[in-house]
Amino acid sequence: MLTILFDGIAYGMLLFVLACGLAVTLGLMNFVNLAHGAFAMAGGYVTSILTMRMGVPFLATLPIAFAAPALLGLVLERTLYRHLYSRSHLDQVLFCIGLVFMAVAAVDYTMGSQQQFVAIPAWLQGRVEVLGIQMGVYRSFIILVCGVLALALQLVLTRTRFGSRLRAAVDDPRVARGLGINVGAIFAVTFAVGSGLAGFGGALGAELLGLDPTFPLKFMIYFLIVVTVGGTTSITGPFLASLLLGVADVAGKYYVPGFGAFVIYTLMIAVLVVRPQGLFARAR
Amino acid sequence: MIRTSQEAAARLTRRGRWSLPEVVFWAAAAASVVLLPDRYLLLNEIVVIGLFALSLDLILGYAGIVSLGHAAFFGLGAYVAGLLAKHGVADPFLGLGLAAALAAALGLATSFFVLRGTDLTKLMVTLGFALVLAEIANQAAWLTGGADGLQGVVMGPVLGFFEFDIFGRTAYVYSLAVTFALFVVARRIVVSPFGLSLKAIRDNPLRARAVGIPVNRRLVAVYTLSAAYAGVAGALLAQTTQFVSLDVLAFHRSADVLLVLVIGGVGYLYGGLVGAVLFKVLQDNLAAITPQYWHFWIGVLLVILVLVGRDRVAAAPQAVWGRLTGRRSAAPLRLDPKPVEDA
Numbered sequence: 001m002l003t004i005l006f007d008g009i010a011y012g013m014l015l016f017v018l019a020c021g022l023a024v025t026l027g028l029m030n031f032v033n034l035a036h037g038a039f040a041m042a043g044g045y046v047t048s049i050l051t052m053r054m055g056v057p058f059l060a061t062l063p064i065a066f067a068a069p070a071l072l073g074l075v076l077e078r079t080l081y082r083h084l085y086s087r088s089h090l091d092q093v094l095f096c097i098g099l100v101f102m103a104v105a106a107v108d109y110t111m112g113s114q115q116q117f118v119a120i121p122a123w124l125q126g127r128v129e130v131l132g133i134q135m136g137v138y139r140s141f142i143i144l145v146c147g148v149l150a151l152a153l154q155l156v157l158t159r160t161r162f163g164s165r166l167r168a169a170v171d172d173p174r175v176a177r178g179l180g181i182n183v184g185a186i187f188a189v190t191f192a193v194g195s196g197l198a199g200f201g202g203a204l205g206a207e208l209l210g211l212d213p214t215f216p217l218k219f220m221i222y223f224l225i226v227v228t229v230g231g232t233t234s235i236t237g238p239f240l241a242s243l244l245l246g247v248a249d250v251a252g253k254y255y256v257p258g259f260g261a262f263v264i265y266t267l268m269i270a271v272l273v274v275r276p277q278g279l280f281a282r283a284r
Numbered sequence: 285m286i287r288t289s290q291e292a293a294a295r296l297t298r299r300g301r302w303s304l305p306e307v308v309f310w311a312a313a314a315a316s317v318v319l320l321p322d323r324y325l326l327l328n329e330i331v332v333i334g335l336f337a338l339s340l341d342l343i344l345g346y347a348g349i350v351s352l353g354h355a356a357f358f359g360l361g362a363y364v365a366g367l368l369a370k371h372g373v374a375d376p377f378l379g380l381g382l383a384a385a386l387a388a389a390l391g392l393a394t395s396f397f398v399l400r401g402t403d404l405t406k407l408m409v410t411l412g413f414a415l416v417l418a419e420i421a422n423q424a425a426w427l428t429g430g431a432d433g434l435q436g437v438v439m440g441p442v443l444g445f446f447e448f449d450i451f452g453r454t455a456y457v458y459s460l461a462v463t464f465a466l467f468v469v470a471r472r473i474v475v476s477p478f479g480l481s482l483k484a485i486r487d488n489p490l491r492a493r494a495v496g497i498p499v500n501r502r503l504v505a506v507y508t509l510s511a512a513y514a515g516v517a518g519a520l521l522a523q524t525t526q527f528v529s530l531d532v533l534a535f536h537r538s539a540d541v542l543l544v545l546v547i548g549g550v551g552y553l554y555g556g557l558v559g560a561v562l563f564k565v566l567q568d569n570l571a572a573i574t575p576q577y578w579h580f581w582i583g584v585l586l587v588i589l590v591l592v593g594r595d596r597v598a599a600a601p602q603a604v605w606g607r608l609t610g611r612r613s614a615a616p617l618r619l620d621p622k623p624v625e626d627a
């Protein structure tokens with residue numbers, strides 16, 4: 001029981017790191033970035049290649065798994081995404097589906113369609129028993145890292161000058177621009193960081209979630225659930241939503257395996273119907 | 285400017301007239317039965333996808349409802365028709381009818397959830413419904429065959445006379461005939477006052493409500509109709525290929541049909557059919573060059589299409605069509621007005 005809770009929390013933390021970039025993108029520029037999963041996949045593949053083929057230690061690959069998608073995100077944002085902010089959601093969705101198709105086929109072509117693995121150091125493997133709860137060491141590691149990250153994000157967002165500018169831009173881009181805030185630059189940086197975080201999450205989660213070319217499609221819906229349920233105006237909303245989703249998904253798979261993914265899909269529809277602006281968001 | 289109801293009626297009657305290019309279009313379709321005897325399988329797929337895209341056009345092009353989960357109805361129709369045939373009810377039209385009815389019922393039931401909220405919410409909710417349905421089909425393997433697909437679909441002869449042959453000739457003619465019949469109905473509907481009111485809703489729901497159009501009821505009606513059309517398309521696929529797999533409910537179905545419609549242009553009914561021809565021919569050629577990676581090029585196409593401007597690209601076939609039909613295209617088509625910034 002507690003083990004399920006523990007696994008669920010680890011899963012949820014991972015989802016949060018994966019999805020928080022999307023939350024900001026959606027909240028800030030009203031952009032539906034369905035291709036977010038592609039950045040996560042990029043991070044996962046970077047780590048996989050570095051650890052399995054080049055023998056780089058796992059921990060050393062994590063910064064690279066952050067940097068590479070971040071750079072990719074920055075380039076794509078400046079060249080392509082930028083032109084689509086003022087378009088309709090349908091255009092944005094079509095564009096992102098196109099990107100996802102390209103990413104999936106490109107990875108399939110270069111890496112093959114089989115499942116990729118990540119070499120995790122021995123000291124992160126195995127399980128320990130604490131207070132009668134079976135805890136995977138790697139899952140504890142994920143909870144720790146993601147917890148620190150979430151805390152750091154929250155602090156950056158609420159305590160720094162950049163954070164306050166970002167929040168101002170989220171609340172009302174037009175007024176923010178009027179006050180001399182460079183919304184475009186802020187968005188580029190945020191987009192890059194969000195993509196980087198997705199990549200980081202992809203690298204961390206490759207072991208738990210599995211990694212193959214269909215990753216962006218498989219997890220797209222999870223990210224969207226986190227964002228739509230959590231709302232996009234804060235970090236805490238998606239955070240709570242991720243934890244809820246993680247625990248619900250793990251518990252659902254454990255207790256009612258026959259129902260598979262229904263639980264969360266139904267949950268999402270229900271939340272969207274009752275509260276279109278998200279479960280934890282304040283009504284605007 | 286329409287001033288009086290007589291003027292409106294006259295305009296609708298004028299629009300309802302069949303023009304020469306339309307006749308040519310359908311004549312060409314009919315001629316393909318004789319002229320392209322070795323491509324029946326591809327042609328059949330084109331017609332089915334064309335009908336599916338037509339169903340999406342009814343809601344997207346005429347009522348402005350975005351959907352990322354239209355495969356739900358397509359898949360439901362396919363499974364209904366497939367299961368019916370598998371369990372002994374082999375008459376094709378009965379299968380079509382039941383598929384349409386059940387898809388319409390699902391459309392009606394879900395419309396109340398879909399027609400709320402912003403475009404984004406609609407996209408997510410439709411996507412969610414499609415995923416739930418795909419998951420149901422996956423889990424109910426005792427009924428649907430699960431990942432192995434539904435096998436053993438045996439169809440009876442069409443109208444009791446025409447057996448399905450191995451070359452797919454009967455299948456193609458059957459699909460084409462059904463699609464044509466449904467197209468005529470859809471064409472009649474969009475030039476009716478009902479269709480005109482849908483366009484009014486698409487362009488400005490607030491004003492439409494103000495002039496007394498029952499917005500929600502109209503949207504529910506067209507959504508249900510569109511679901512029925514998609515169900516028939518799915519049923520056609522199941523009956524003509526005599527196989528149903530989980531693929532009919534997959535996400536890429538919904539994405540592909542959106543792409544087909546976008547390629548062909550939205551909001552003039554022929555978009556889905558024209559798009560289906562272009563899409564399938566493209567896919568056929570791409571798949572011949574790089575089998576299994578053709579989705580990459582579809583992705584490239586989508587990205588370019590959106591960056592260049594969907595409206596502008598779609599305006600080209602529409603303009604050509606408009607010139608051919610001698611009809612000035614009405615106001616430039618604004619599909620989805622920019623989301624109003626929520627204050």
